[in-house]
Amino acid sequence: xxxxxxxxxxxxxxxxxxxxxxxxxxxxxxxxxxxxxxxxxxxxxxxxxxxxxxxxxxxxxxxxxxxxxxxxxxxxxxxxxxxxxxxxxxxxxxxxxxxxxxxxxxxxxxxxxxxxxxxxxxxxxxxxxxxxxxxxxxxxxxxxxxxxxxxxxxxxxxxxxxxxxxxxxxxxxxxxxxxxxxxxxxxxxxxxxxxxxxxxxxxxxxxxxxxxxxxxxxxxxxxxxxxxxxxxxxxxxxxxxxxxxxxxxxxxxxxxxxxxxxxxxxxxxxxxxxxxxxxxxxxxxxxxxxxxxxxxxxxxxxxxxxxxxxxxxxxxxxxxxxxxxxxxxxxxxxxxxxxxxxxxxxxxxxxxxxxxxxxxxxxxxxxxxxxxxxxxxxxxxxxxxxxxxxxxxxxxxxxxxxxxxxxxxxxxxxxxxxxxxxxxxxxxxxxxxxxxxxxxxxxxxxxxxxxxxxxxxxxxxxxxxxxxxxxxxxxxxxxxxxxxxxxxxxxxxxxxxxxxxxxxxxxxxxxxxxxxxxxxxxxxxxxxxxxxxxxxxxxxxxx
Amino acid sequence: xxxxxxxxxxxxxxxxxxxxxxxxxxxxxxxxxxxxxxxxxxxxxxxxxxxxxxxxxxxxxxxxxxxxxxxxxxxxxxxxxxxxxxxxxxxxxxxxxxxxxxxxxxxxxxxxxxxxxxxxxxxxxxxxxxxxxxxxxxxxxxxxxxxxxxxxxxxxxxxxxxxxxxxxxxxxxxxxxxxxxxxxxxxxxxxxxxxxxxxxxxxxxxxxxxxxxxxxxxxxxxxxxxxxxxxxxxxxxxxxxxxxxxxxxxxxxxxxxxxxxxxxxxxxxxxxxxxxxxxxxxxxxxxxxxxxxxxxxxxxxxxxxxxxxxxxxxxxxxxxxxxxxxxxxxxxxxxxxxxxxxxxxxxxxxxxxxxxxxxxxxx
Numbered sequence: 015x016x017x018x019x020x021x022x023x024x025x026x027x028x029x030x031x032x033x034x035x036x037x038x039x040x041x042x043x044x045x046x047x048x049x050x051x052x053x054x055x056x057x058x059x060x061x062x063x064x065x066x067x068x069x070x071x072x073x074x075x076x077x078x079x080x081x082x083x084x085x086x087x088x089x090x091x092x093x094x095x096x097x098x099x100x101x102x103x104x105x106x107x108x109x110x111x112x113x114x115x116x117x118x119x120x121x122x123x124x125x126x127x128x129x130x131x132x133x134x135x136x137x138x139x140x141x142x143x144x145x146x147x148x149x150x151x152x153x154x155x156x157x158x159x160x161x162x163x164x165x166x167x168x169x170x171x172x173x174x175x176x177x178x179x180x181x182x183x184x185x186x187x188x189x190x191x192x193x194x195x196x197x198x199x200x201x202x203x204x205x206x207x208x209x210x211x212x213x214x215x216x217x218x219x220x221x222x223x224x225x226x227x228x229x230x231x232x233x234x235x236x237x238x239x240x241x242x243x244x245x246x247x248x249x250x251x252x253x254x255x256x257x258x259x260x261x262x263x264x265x266x267x268x269x270x271x272x273x274x275x276x277x278x279x280x281x282x283x284x285x286x287x288x289x290x291x292x293x294x295x296x297x298x299x300x301x302x303x304x305x306x307x308x309x310x311x312x313x314x315x316x317x318x319x320x321x322x323x324x325x326x327x328x329x330x331x332x333x334x335x336x337x338x339x340x341x342x343x344x345x346x347x348x349x350x351x352x353x354x355x356x357x358x359x360x361x362x363x364x365x366x367x368x369x370x371x372x373x374x375x376x377x378x379x380x381x382x383x384x385x386x387x388x389x390x391x392x393x394x395x396x397x398x399x400x401x402x403x404x405x406x407x408x409x410x411x412x413x414x415x416x417x418x419x420x421x422x423x424x425x426x427x428x429x430x431x432x433x434x435x436x437x438x439x440x441x442x443x444x445x446x447x448x449x450x451x452x453x454x455x456x457x458x459x460x461x462x463x464x465x466x467x468x469x470x471x472x473x474x475x476x477x478x479x480x481x482x483x484x485x486x487x488x489x490x491x492x493x494x495x496x497x498x499x500x501x502x503x504x505x506x507x508x509x510x511x512x513x514x515x516x517x518x519x520x521x522x523x524x525x526x527x528x529x530x531x532x533x534x535x536x537x538x539x540x541x542x543x544x545x546x547x548x549x550x551x552x553x554x555x556x557x
Numbered sequence: 558x559x560x561x562x563x564x565x566x567x568x569x570x571x572x573x574x575x576x577x578x579x580x581x582x583x584x585x586x587x588x589x590x591x592x593x594x595x596x597x598x599x600x601x602x603x604x605x606x607x608x609x610x611x612x613x614x615x616x617x618x619x620x621x622x623x624x625x626x627x628x629x630x631x632x633x634x635x636x637x638x639x640x641x642x643x644x645x646x647x648x649x650x651x652x653x654x655x656x657x658x659x660x661x662x663x664x665x666x667x668x669x670x671x672x673x674x675x676x677x678x679x680x681x682x683x684x685x686x687x688x689x690x691x692x693x694x695x696x697x698x699x700x701x702x703x704x705x706x707x708x709x710x711x712x713x714x715x716x717x718x719x720x721x722x723x724x725x726x727x728x729x730x731x732x733x734x735x736x737x738x739x740x741x742x743x744x745x746x747x748x749x750x751x752x753x754x755x756x757x758x759x760x761x762x763x764x765x766x767x768x769x770x771x772x773x774x775x776x777x778x779x780x781x782x783x784x785x786x787x788x789x790x791x792x793x794x795x796x797x798x799x800x801x802x803x804x805x806x807x808x809x810x811x812x813x814x815x816x817x818x819x820x821x822x823x824x825x826x827x828x829x830x831x832x833x834x835x836x837x838x839x840x841x842x843x844x845x846x847x848x849x850x851x852x853x854x855x856x857x858x859x860x861x862x863x864x865x866x867x868x869x870x871x872x873x874x875x876x877x878x879x880x881x882x883x884x885x886x887x888x889x890x891x892x893x894x895x896x897x898x899x900x901x902x903x904x905x906x907x908x909x910x911x912x913x914x915x916x917x918x919x920x
Contacts, residue, residue, distance in 0.1 A: 076794070078886065084793045085627045088811050091797045096807025099915035102606055106796045106809045111919060133636070136878065137887040140595065141794045144920060160642070160671065203643060203671075203743060205773045217671070328769075338631035343775050344885075345638045351631075502916065529670060530638050531663060532883065539889035543878050545596050545902070545920070 015054045016040050017490070022059030022469060025440045026066065028458035032437060037064055039465040042490035046461045057492075059469050062484055065440045066457050067123025067466030069447035072243075072273055072308050073388040074320050075113050075127050075150070076141035078134040079349035082340050083320045083389075084108055086351050089336075090316065101499050104146075114146035115499050120397055121468025121483040124149045124447075124456060124508070128192055128243060128273065129322045131155055133345050135186035136539045142507050143544045147493050149505040149551065151451065153243050154186045155322055157193035157225045158200045159346035161525060163218045166228055172235070177518035179232045185538060187509040187550055189451060190240035191233050192273070195247050195323040196225035199347045202325040209325060210247050211260050222247055223264060234268050236512060237556035239452020241269030241306065246278055249326050254278040255291030262295075265304045271450070274310025274387040275299075276369035283424070286360060290425050292368045296375035299382070306450060307376070308383035311369035311400055313392030314362060316355045320390060322347035330354075356392070363421035365391075371425065373404055374432045379441040380449070398481030404434040405476050439480075452553055453508065465490035506551035560867040560898070562858035570866060574904065577831075577850045577864045578911030581608040584829035584848075588818045590615040591788050591800070592834035594871035595878040595887060597901030598788040599920040601833055602795050604909045607918070611803030611827075613818035614788055615834055619781035621813050623750035624789055624799040626758045633765050635745055635775035636885045641667060644777075645674040646737050646744035649681045649689050649698055650761055651708045652752040657779040658690035660883060661747065665692035669743075678737050680730075682711055699730045709757035716764040744774040751781035779882050787880030787887065795920075822847065833901050835870040852904055869898030 017039040024035050038045045038053075074080050084091070091107030098104060103111035117125055125145075130138045130152040142150040156162055156179065165175055179191060197220065198209035204216045211223045230242040246261045248254040258278035264270075272278075275295060283289035299307055316335075321327050324341060327350020331339045340351040356362045369391065376382040388394040402409045407430075414428055422428060434442075448457025455464050467487040473479035482497025493501045523534045541549055561573035568576075581587055581604075589601055589612035605612045614620045626632055637660065640647075647664055668675050679698035681689040684705050689698040703711045703726045714724040718731050719738070728734070738744060748761055761776060768774035780786035789799040796802055798811035801818075814820070821827045828847055835854040851859040851866075854874075858865040871877030874896040881888035899907075909918055 081790055081794050082627070084797050085624065085789075085799060086631055088628050088798050092810075093797070093808035097606070102603060102916055102919040103795060103809075108797045109809075110794045112797075131886075133638070133884060134886040136889055137790070140791075140878065140887065144599070144795060146919065203639070203773060205742075217673075334631075338629070340627065340631050341633045341775075343633075343635040343639055345636045348636070502919070529642060531641065531667070532638075536881070536884055536888055539878075540876075542876065543889035545599075545878075 016048065016051055017055045017057065018053035019057045019059045019064060019467065019469065022062045022064035024064045024459060025436050026459040027437055027441050028445045029460040031459065037459060037467065039487065039490050042465055044459055044461055044463045044465050057469070057485055061472050063436060063470045063472060064459070065121070065468050066444040066459050066463070067468050067486065067488065068121050068443040069124040069451070069457060070122055070385065070394065071126050071383050071447045071450060072128045072385045073125050073394055074129060074390070075125055075145060075388070076110060077127060077130055077138035079129070079320045079322060079351060081141065082342070083318045083351045086338060086340055087318055087353055098499070101502055104499065110141050110144035111146060114148050116395060118147040118486055118488065118494050118499060119483060119497055120481055121470065121486050122148060123466040123486070123488050124151070124453070126151045126153065126189065126451065128153045129155055129194065130186060130188060131322065131344055131346060132182050132186045133537060136543060139187060139507055139544055139549065143546045143549050146502050146504060147488055149508055151189035151508040152186070153190045153192040154182050154188035155192050155194055155347050156182060157196040157229055158198070163197070163200060163215060163220055163225070166220045166224060167218045172231065174518070175228060176232045176236055177515040179229065180236055180512040181514040181518050181522065183238065183510050184512050184514050187507060189508050189510055189553060190238055190243060191229060192243040192245065193226055193229050194245040194347055195249065195325060196222040198222070198247060198323065198325045202328065203343055207325065207329065211257055226261070226264060230268055230270055238510060239553070239556055240450060241271045243271045243273055245273045245323060249277045249323055250330070252280050252288045253282045254280050255295055258295055259298055262298050262302050262305050265302060267304055269304050272305060272307045274385065274390065275307040275372055276310045276312065276365065276391065279368040279372060288361060288364060290364060290368045290371060292371035293375055293426060296372055299376050300378070306381045306383065308385040309369050309372055310385055310387035310391045312356050312362065312365040313386060313396040313400060314356050314358055314366065315392070317389045317392055318351060318353040320349070320351055322349045324348040324350050326350070327352050358417050360418045360421045363418035364425070366417070367421065367425040367427045370403060370410065371427050371430065374430045379438040380446045382442060383447060384443050398477035401439065401480045402476040405439070407431060407433055452556070504546055507549060508551050508553050510555055511552050512555055562865040564863065565858050570904070570907065573864050573866050574907040575911045577866070577908045580829055580848055580850060580863060581831070581908070582912055584608070586827050587829040587831065588612070588821050588827040589831045589833065590818050592784050592836065593788070593901045594784065595787050595791050597833060597871065597905065598791040599795065600902040600905035602792055603918045603920050604905050606804045607909055607912050607914050609804045609807070610831070611805065611816040611818060611821065613800050613816060614782060614785040615832070616782060616785065617800060617817060617819060619750045620785040620789060621801060621817070622753065622755050622758065623778070623780060623786070625755050625813065626762070628799070630759050630762060632762050633769065633775050634778050637777060637883055638885070640664070640745045640777045642671045643669050643743045644745035645669050645672045645677055646741040647677055647679050648744060648746045649679065650712070650746050650748040650753060651683050651757070652687070653690060653747060653749050653779055654751045654781055656783070657749070657882060661690040662693055665696055672742050674740065674742060680734055682715065683708060684711070699733050701731065701734055702729050707757070708753055709760050712757055712760040712764060716760060716767060719764065720767060738768070742773065744768065746776045747779055748776055749779045749781050780880070783880045783882055790880060833905070835868055835901070852901055854898065866904050867898055868901045868904050869896055871900065874898045875900045
């Protein structure tokens with residue numbers, strides 16, 4: 015089927031295409047204008063912006079901890095209306111089905127679940143397989159697991175560590191590797207309550223820094239396109255900017271991605287010993303080209319924090335609102351679920367302002383990524399409002415007027431004039447994520463790319479414009495029209511597939527038999543277990 | 558071999574499925590009881606949405622107590638693998654389902670390799686005369702009891718004594734327990750909703766929270782039913798809610814009292830019962846004005862059922878995905894003795910295909 019998207023304002027930074035024109039789709043791919051070709055279908059995009067489908071690199075959309083959060087908070091996500099006939103379960107509050115629909119309506123077509131416990135890979139992929147329309151991907155968590163920590167302690171050769179990382183990525187069908195408060199979950203099991211970059215995990219004698227550097231090197235050496243994705247130590251603590259700065263410095267020339275930097279943008283100045291260190295961190299990011307970051311923007315209102323940083327979540331239990339939480343010591347990281355409401359008080363305002371300062375003070379939109387760390391800073395449904403804040407100083411000033419004056423007095427936000435352009439938005443939410451994840455087939459509108467396309471009708475109300483796409487195509491299927499889902503389909507989970515080393519598989523079999531009394535078969539699964547046609551799409555490692 | 562019946566008459570599966578769909582379509586209050594694997598659950602929930610049914614586990618009471626701990630209170634829990642490798646004190650809370658006894662025996666037969674203590678002590682919380690699952694090598698768990706007091710009361714007394722408070726009746730062997738805790742690095746409490754009520758589960762979590770003020774401890778959830786907990790997980794990601802959810806209003810509505818399927822049947826609210834369990838062999842008590850559709854591993858029609866369709870046993874006749882209490886997550890298993898019997902999911906989808914709808918099933 016040949017589709018012509020006619021007369022839209024095309025924003026495709028990768029291919030240098032900015033301006034009015036046509037875009038052609040043949041079946042599931044973008045193609046050049048066919049010579050004399052007559053379209054089977056024409057979409058009138060006059061007055062619309064045409065961009066590639068958006069990519070979210072860090073959003074907790076599925077897996078054991080997310081599901082536990084759903085279980086913990088049934089009162090928070092009741093459905094409000096009967097389902098639309100064409101989209102079963104899509105109005106089930108906070109269901110997998112709703113997740114895919116809500117993302118698609120905003121023009122997002124690929125979302126990465128950034129924290130998959132390797133032992134719960136099957137569970138995670140089953141949830142992702144029930145998220146309709148969009149493609150998904152996962153990052154496998156390493157860095158608190160006994161097998162890795164033991165190898166580092168025992169000075170195992172780097173090739174052996176790479177074999178283990180490769181096996182983990184392959185067997186869990188992951189797209190990359192994440193380390194979460196490296197070593198802290200293991201230390202917490204031994205009753206350690208705080209843990210910094212140079213602290214040492216008891217019983218292993220291995221520092222958090224050593225774990226991060228080991229994994230960073232392994233990921234790079236294996237050619238995993240996405241750099242090691244790091245959730246630093248001391249998340250949320252006053253003074254955590256020092257930790258983030260030390261971690262940025264530890265990149266040492268190799269690629270490193272720091273997740274939700276806003277949660278580390280905290281200094282210790284002022285009478286409350288809580289201040290913005292955003293300018294300092296932004297400057298560090300600006301001058302450290304091997305580092306990329308995502309923000310984890312806070313927006314006001316009720317949410318739930320979901321993290322495999324079990325030590326941090328344990329310490330946050332007292333602030334749970336409502337007053338209930340789940341803390342789980344897992345085989346590696348485990349996790350914690352703590353509901354939380356961001357108020358417009360001093361602290362909430364400061365967190366909100368720090369996130370925006372980082373967005374606006376980091377110069378290069380190719381290295382700063384648009385996230386709320388869903389749902390930790392805010393649900394992803396807050397994205398349209400966040401786009402408006404980034405693209406309009408006036409919108410920021412209107413918001414600031416209703417916030418804590420004492421917090422804003424310590425922030426530079428009100429003085430920042432920058433407003434993101436649509437081109438920068440297209441880079442930050444399309445082109446750069448595709449590059450960061452190694453997804454060459456998306457994030458742009460060049461011939462050969464998959465036809466993941468978001469079309470927005472121009473509107474002075476940015477939130478409305480970017481919150482309800484006029485049209486969304488996924489793999490060439492028209493899935494959204496006028497902000498409503500028109501077609502259910504099933505995306506894939508994008509994965510790497512490095513060949514596992516046979517000696518490592520034998521070693522892991524022995525390890526699981528000896529330590530857990532279980533064969534490795536208990537943790538492996540065939541693709542058929544997902545019960546969907548072609549549940550996975552393979553992405554190549556760098557050669 | 559016959560695999561489907563309408564009443565007592567053999568028929569084709571397709572016809573039985575169409576008849577089941579007609580019954581579902583005309584029902585004013587259909588209810589589903591599930592005892593199936595993850596994919597059977599997913600298919601059943603998709604059908605429940607289509608016909609406006611409520612669904613529950615076949616033995617919903619115990620599962621409901623377990624889900625209520627999470628929906629109402631929260632918890633501190635630990636993975637079974639970490640329990641094996643780290644628990645130097647194991648406290649068995651009340652009676653555990655038989656299916657978990659093997660794991661308890663395994664804990665008794667191994668030492669925690671990630672603990673400096675390198676040995677385990679066992680305690681059992683329960684009334685006088687309570688017995689723990691068999692431990693290896695003639696070992697016995699030390700009983701912590703308050704005479705005939707309930708499990709909740711005993712846990713309350715244990716918690717009070719641990720905090721140095723007065724109790725009306727002391728817990729037996731408390732000094733041994735206190736001594737063990739003094740040197741323990743990671744005590745783990747094994748619990749289930751099978752024979753433990755909600756208050757006891759909450760009190761246990763209070764005790765675990767108290768222990769974590771200064772040291773580490775956690776609880777290992779050993780579900781009353783692996784199929785039940787697996788279904789609860791699948792239901793939660795599909796609808797936002799665990800079992801005892803209904804679609805009577807066109808969207809998922811979680812109400813653990815209202816959608817207690819056993820209660821709905823007993824109260825005469827339900828007029829159609831779809832029971833999905835490979836292990837059904839005995840007929841349900843015949844209910845006046847309530848039709849039964851049975852999906853079961855059977856070679857003959859279920860007595861009193863309007864429709865019976867034979868299904869295979871997940872993990873035996875066909876591959877399956879289960880909750881594994883041994884790993885604390887979902888596990889894929891191959892067919893042990895593959896047969897041509899269809900899976901519950903396959904039959905449910907066939908039934909659903911005969912229910913008129915504007916959209917394809919989501920799973």
